[in-house]
Amino acid sequence: MRLQNVRVMGPTGLSLPTSIEVDAPGAVDRDASGLILSPGWLDLHAHLRDPGFPAKETLQSGATSAAFGGFTHVVAMANTDPVTDRPEQVRALIARAAGLPIRMSFVAAVTMGLEGQTLTDAVALQRAGAVALSDDGRHLMDLVTLRRALTAAAEAGLPLLIHAQIERLGDGPESEAAAVTQALEALAAVPRARLHVQHVSTRASVDLIRTAKRQGLPVTAEATPHHLALTAAEVVALGPQGNVNPPLRSVDDREALRQALVEGVIDAIATDHAPHDSGAKAAGANGFHGFETAVPVVMGLGLEDRVLYRACVERPREIIGQSIDEEWILIDPAAEWIVDASSFKSRGKNTPFSGRRLRGRIVMTLCRGQVVMERVMQHA
Template sequence: MTPAAGPPAAWTLRGVGIAGRDGGWDVVVADDGTIAEIRPAGTADGGVLLPGLVDLHTHLREPGGEEAETLESGGRAAAAGGFTDVFAMANTSPVTDTPERVRALRQLAAGVRVRVHPVGAATVGLAGKEAVDVAALAAEGVTLFSDDGRCVDDAGLVLELLTAMARQGTAFAQHAQSASIVRDGVVNAPVAAGLGVPGWPAAGEEAVIGRDLALAAATGGRLHICHVSTAGAVALVRSAKRDGLPVTAEVTPHHLLLTDETAARRGPALKVNPPLRSAEDVTAVRAALRDGTIDLVATDHAPHPARTKTCSWQAAAFGLTSLETALPVVAEVFADPASGAVDWAAVARVMSVRPAAIGGIPGLAGRPVTAGGPATFCLVRAERWQAGPDGWQSRSANSPFTGREFAHRVVLTALDGRITHGDRPAG
């Protein structure tokens, strides 16, 4: 699943910083795709190297949704965002719910610019009625199971799934959304009345998380909570971790930066599942990411054609694109308010190290940039730039950050020595 660009050739990055190290370094990449040498350099003005980013939650749409995204265009977008590994959610057509479909997806993804790791559906056809054959999919290398886009709302089925996760050493990633509470909500409840649309209460997320944490405690099965968005959800996860439960959690870039008031101003273009929440919720999830309660940032990259985002609140599709802007958003979260200095080791932890570990691919991704290791990294520079509207690599342009100015940009991405985004360094 490495890019079909021929064998890598030797090249050198000069005068760069490396996340977790002090000083400036020259990084020499060998023609076998490994890092041959890291030697001291006089300066570190060439940017900062991070291990290749890992997205545990990507919607690549192919097969079946190629109008919005293809594996090729999604791979381009991921590489442009600094990602070398992405976990492709199962809500495609057909659904990734059998070993044959896992193999078919891997074959389709051969030659794109990132390694694509298929996420197995949790239930057959995403219908929420019958668990998939977890053992058969795990034997095919699937490490993560999810019906993302749909909550597995049946407690008995979640119990069955988590029991299977415990047996196989895999993880169940839950889209926490109680249908009986959320109903036809489209925006965070506190702003819904002013918009004249149905509200989406925080309890719709928190009720499912509380129930599933009890089931994880009962089974020992690993529970991963997708796109945490409320202060109450953060409190539940924090308590579960204190109790030693096998739970991990993610947050999206848009839930770290944008609020329900932003959605109310900008309209259905910012319709997302779960919805953008209050400023207090944003403060809570940012603090939880910094203190480790939330383990990682996952993009929930959800491309849609423009026509599906330029209609009424009720008719608009849920979802936003995030692969190309995730890194600068997270850099803002980990920047010192006074100096602007970014804690790059923390950024690497939440965007590479933890997602690689939770996704079960630590041998492939999330490794520190070290001599003898794979030349799988991204180079970030302090550079002012405005996101979109032109230049998106994704086939869809439903980004919540179009027009926003960022302070950092991915300028080069490499996977096993092959440059997948950016220009080869001179000399």
């Protein structure tokens, strides 16, 4: 497929070739004036709820939703039922994912059943194809267990991803800071280990991670579109629809996250896509749908294109050791639309952006050289 007049997003920002050939046999040539072509975004943090919770999401519905959202590769967390804590489960998930429209990688648990006690077999999980280890959703490891987990992950050559929250301290900023402090202390004691802090939400965490990076510790971090875009005050009126863990924070925290993203202290943007059925959400379940609103929410932050590229394309792949394989998205940066969750391809309609007018929409998604999504755009 030949695209005319398209702007291409790359490591240094946007460039405007007169035309570019994209490897997609059969796809029609098009004038892409005003559109942005980017390598597909990789989402480091998604809950696909499969196996165990088909009313919330499945691999198939999640993959379709991701394709519509502009993600050509997503990384699924292990807090399914059963928990992904054995090699044969990783192998079975990878086999099932082979037929999906986008690429999917799998994280395996750090501890059996996410209970924080008995370590999983990191080397066997890596050999089965797991790209990282995480107990995300929970964080029940003490300092000794964390050190042993980092040692095992280092031996397997995998990064350890942590949901930084000391559960007995609740979900306030102090609880997150205490967990980050403890994890960095453990990291400093384990040679060759790599630590990745998931969904960083506070200025205090950003400061701790910045200091650790300056000291040369191998730590990376992610922030979610919702923590970068929203504050606690904005979702008060939403009641349980505003519940998320970590919770939305203050304006000051949000500004610290944005600054950290520009500096590269926050490496990646990851959605923490956490679909729920309407009953569970109304009853107070934590988490937001992430895939289908991420691109416009992130583009609305006003970041430079080279920062977007780094946070959504480049660093997520470096963190889990993946490369780009004929994955492209075509974005209409000027398309405005009002979020109607009932139109989501995901089974999770739980979005804090419901009813909001967003700017930026995915026109086409290509994965493995195939067009896997194309949206007919109505221009005003």
